[in-house]
Structures are given as C-alpha cells and as structure tokens.
Amino acid sequence: MPAFEVNGKTYNVDEDGFLEEPGVWTKEVATDFAGCEGVTELTENHWKVINYLRNYYLQFGIAPMIRKLCKETGFKLNEIYAMFPSGPAKGACKLAGLPKPTGCV
Amino acid sequence: MANPKPEELVQIQYPTPSKGWMDPAVEFRKGTYCYSALARNLNYLGLPNAREWQPFDADWKLPPDWKRIILDGMKERLEKFRSFRLFMDICVRCGACADKCHFYIGSGDPKNMPVVRAELVRSVYRRYFTLSGQLFGALAGARDLTEDVIKEWFYYAHQCTECRRCSVFCPYGIDTAEITMIVRELLNLIGCNINWVLEPAANCFRTGNHLGIQPHGFKDSVDFAVDELEELTGIRVDASINRKGAEVLLVVPSADYFGTPHYYTFLGYLALLHEVGLDYTFSAYASEGGNFGLFNSHEMIKRLNAKIYTEAKRLGVKWILGGECGHMWRVLHQYMDTMNGPADFLEVPVSPVTGTRFENARSTKMVHICEFTADLIHRGKIRLDPARNDRWNVTYHDSCNPARAMGLLEEPRYILRSVCNQFHEMPENTIREQTFCCGSGSGLGTDENFEMRMRGGLPRANAVKYVRDKHGVNLLTCICAIDKATLPPLLEYWVPGVDVAGIHELVGNALVMRGEKERTTDLRGEPIDQKEVAHA
Secondary structure: OOEEEEOOEEEEEOOOOOEOOHHHOOHHHHHHHHHHHOOOOOOHHHHHHHHHHHHHHHHHOOOOOHHHHHHHHOOOHHHHHHHOOOOHHHHHHHHOOOOOOOOOO | OOOOOHHHHOOOOOOOOOOOOOOOOOOOOOOOOOOEOOHHHHHHHOOOOOOOOOOOOOOOOOOOOHHHHHHHHHHHHHHHOHHHHHHHHHOOOOOOOHHHOHHHHHHOOHHHOHHHHHHHHHHHHHHHHOHHHHHHHHHHOOOOOOHHHHHHHHHHHOOOOOOOHHHHHOOOOOOHHHHHHHHHHHHHHOOOOEHHHHHHHHHHHHHOOOOOOOHHHHHHHHHHHHHHHHHHHOOOOOOOEOOOOOOEEEEOOHHHHOOOOHHHHHHHHHHHHHHOOOOEEEOOOOOOOOOHHHHOOHHHHHHHHHHHHHHHHHHOOOEEEEOOOOHHHHHHHHHHHHHHOOOOOOOOOEOOOOOOEOHHHOOOOEEEHHHHHHHHHHOOOOOEOHHHHOOOOEEEOOOHHHHHHOOOOHHHHHHHHHHOOOEOOOOHHHOHHHOOOOOOOOOOOOOOOHHHHHHHHHHHHHHHHHHHHHHOOOEEEEOOHHHHHHHHHHHHHHOOOOEEEEHHHHHHHHEOOOOOOOOOEOOOOOEOOOOOOOOO
16 A cells, blocks of 8 residues: 655555545645645635535535535636646545545546 | 656557567556556455555466466356357458557557457467367467466456447457457456446445445435526426336436536436426436446446346336436446346336337337437427527537447437537547547546546547537537546647537526526526527
C-alpha cells in the first residue's frame, strides 16, 4: 500500500493518493494534501467546499451530486475547478478525505 | 504525473516492430494501464486470489496452480460457448479488422490490431487444444502459456473497449469483444482484475448501483432534482421510488443522478415523463442500469443484472423503461432474457400515451427511452420549441452499444432533429454502426489510463474536429453515461470548445410543459434566447 509522507507525517493512501481510511480525516489532512492537488492556500471558500463534502459524506456515505455541491455551496463548477484544479470529484474529495467515486463518472 | 501534450501524442508511428508478435513481453508504462482491483472488492464479490499487487510489479502473486486454472477455464469455455471455439478456429488473418480499432489507430501498437489481439489467445488455444499446435508448436502459430503471456493478456484485454467496431468489418463476423470478454473472464479466475471494474461491481452488489449510493442518498439526489426542476420550470413533478403498483419501472445509470453533464439528462427524463403523465417509479434496489459485470465475467453480468427483473416483479410493474446508458443495452438486449428471464410476469410494453406496442421488446419487456420519446414525437404527443436549444450546434455520437448491440440508429437522430435547429452529422465512416468509441468504455475510464484513453479516443475526437471546423458544431450529444463522463476530457484535450450532453437534456430544454412558467434558462441554468414557440 502506498504511503504519502508530508510535513513529517505519513498517511496510508491508494494509488491515486486518496486517504485509504476516510474515518481518520482531520482538518490537518486537507492542509497536508493541498500541495499535491495544486492548491497553494486553503481559503475560506475552499473550506466551505471541504466542509460541505465532509458533512455530506458523514450523512450519506458518498460524495454529493456535483450539481448539488455547486448549488449548496453557491459556487459554479468552473469556480470549483479554479479552487481545486483536478475538480470536485478528485481534488476536492481528496482534500475532504472522501473515497474517489467510481463508475461512469 | 504530467500527461503528454496533444501535439506530442498525435505523433503516432506505425513502424514494423523489432521483435515478432510471439514475444509476450510488455512494459507497463504509466498512462497506459489501469490499477489492479483492491482485495476488499474481490472479497466482497467472492472472487479468488484477493491480494495486494499492481501490474507494474514483477511478481503478480498468482496462485501456484495458475496455469492449470487458466487451461481448465479455457477448456470449460470452449465447450460452453460455441462462439468462442468458432472465433478461435475460423480467423483467416485477412486483416480487414486491423486498422478499424481506435486503439490501433491511436497507438500504432500492432498488438492492438483486433486480429493480433485475438491471436494472443488463439496461439495458446492452438498449443493446448489443437493437434497441429501440439505437434508443431510455433510453426503452427502456437505459444506456451507463461506468466509473461498472462501479463500480455492483461495489458491488451484492457486496451480493448469491447466496442465491436472491428466485428462490423470482419467477413466472418468474428466478435473480438467476445474474445476480450473471455480473456478477462479467464484472468478473473486467477485474480487479475482492474479496480475500475470491480469496485463499481462490488458497490452495485452492496447498494444497488455502481457509485455506492445508499437508498437515503438516492432519495436525496432525486428530491434535489425535483426541487431544481421546479425552480427551472415552475412545475413540481412526482418522482417516486419503490412505489408498488406503478405501471413502469424506470432504470437509469447511477451517474445520471450523480455526475455532470449526466444530471441535466436526468432532469430531462423527469420533465418529459411528467408531461406525458407516465405512471412510473424508480427503484433503490435496481438503481443502476449499467452492468460492470459485462467487463468482468458472464457470471458477474448475471448476478448484477438479476435485480432488474426481481425488482420489476416485486413492485408489480407492467414493463421497464431504460435510460441513456451504453453497455447496459448490450446486457439487456443480448443477455438479460436468457440469463434472468423469461420475464413472463411482465407485459409486452405498450406506451400508455400513444398506444404503440413495442414489439421489438416483446421478450425483454424493456424499452429504451429514445424509442419511447421518438414515438411520442412521431405521434404528436408533446410540444417542442427547438429554438430553446439555439445556442447549441449539435452533432451525435452513436454510443457503441446502443448502436451496434441493439441497432438504435434512427430514434436518437429523429429526436435531435425535432428538438434543435442546428444538427450536423460527422463523417459517414465514424457514425452509426461504424461509430468510433469514446476510448474509455468497458471500465477503462480511469485517470491512470489517461494516455491510452486519449489515444483510443483520437479517431472520435478527430471526427468531432471535422464538424466543429466545418459547421461550427459546439455540442456532442450521446446516450451513454461513460460517454458523458469521458468525452468531456477527451474533447478538451483534442477539440476544445465542444461540450457534451445527453439527448434528453435537449428534449427537456425544448419541451413545452403545460402550466410552465416562462423559461428563462435551460436545464443547465444558462440563459436561453426565447424566439418563437413551434408546435410539434
């Protein structure tokens, strides 16, 4: 299993660098993973997306619909891409400690 | 990892290889393969040899008797599937298929010629199952089965999207997709699978859909869509889940209520089915039309598919309506009836709106939503204002499986010509039964496989470029969820400026609903320039 070492810490991740065990997520994970997703600074807007994803995940066990994420956070899809260059399902989910969605997405 | 740039990737060489095709050695180069399936997914599905490994590892940790397992597996399938034995025996290597494969065109790798890809298996078949191969070995085109051959099979069986374009050109009608299916099935016996296939399959088993959305999440998404549709149109639709006694069960790919742009097509279904008053229900158990079992084994197809009929029976519906999903229709059209049927508890589908009896769905009892909608338009049952789609200049990508596996060629075009004013076909040899794959089908749409996807999608993208440059096309429509997920990055890579949408998104835009408020935006929330209302 690959390990991701950053800021003196080691995280167990999958081949795509997603946290292996979503349950161990803390805010520190988002900070530590930001660099590898091309996010230089976590602004208030970033946290709005991350916290929404995290809360939805805790309630439903999966990421929300992309359209719902946009609507509930008030960001357009291109704005989310501007914040998280690899997009909502990859970059944003990775920082929020969610597993990567699979299937026809 | 930096992906190669389009101008680098397009420099495709077709050199004569320095080594013969019988040499099985392959290099698992980043960008050209998919990661292995996680042990937890194999365990969940009860599949053998769950372990931690990756294709680039030297040791694949195969079971000690892997060779016997593969050869026994081949023997069993040669006896069970007459098609497999026939396809092993009858190829005359004429080469008609050679340049028809999108992966060969985009990669220049001769082992991606369908004839050679199949030859990788035929050579083993000859060695162990024919007298000439046993007696004369390599002279008779036979090869020993080695671990390197297993790795080669794995590499090339996952550089075939089972799109079946090659089979259109084969004078013998050899279906190379079926050969790929058997190879993947054999590899499955020794635990050599990819995660992008098995995680959706395991999710489907656990929650009813590939994404792993649980019933309360499914309801949350459907409720959200109902709310948003009301904001857009002023009309509140009823989209029930698990409602017993409904006339019709609606089964769609789970990406329709998760991904973008799929979701806009989902809104289109809701609007249309409300407008014509269809008495339908979703099911949380059968909340997936797709079937990633098709990319794993016949056994897995059957296991995942069973829930559709089971749920139709439990809910007491009369027939089943299916959404815009690609490979789902190969399973429904060619396997469901014999694997999990006969569905004698259902009725031959009749549209309650038009009275049309769908004789073509007599055995499966399942109708494609494009058939249903085309019939509505043909009988003048809905009002359409194509001008609402005037910002789009549209072309249509025949999604491989609806086109080649069920012959759905006219209905999508008929609908498109009714719901938009600007429509242009791509070149003749890239559409209809000759359609080019998106390059990411059959479970290969992963990030790590990016380079091979862009290579495989090049012929499709090239045809899109032609109509973009010639006619100003800015929207590629399709009726497959994998298309909707993987064509946007493909087009962004090769043909910037062309968007992707499902057909029912455009239907939903154009549909004039009784009692609707003045529509100021399309289903994407983008402003529409209202000109005139046409009466269909």
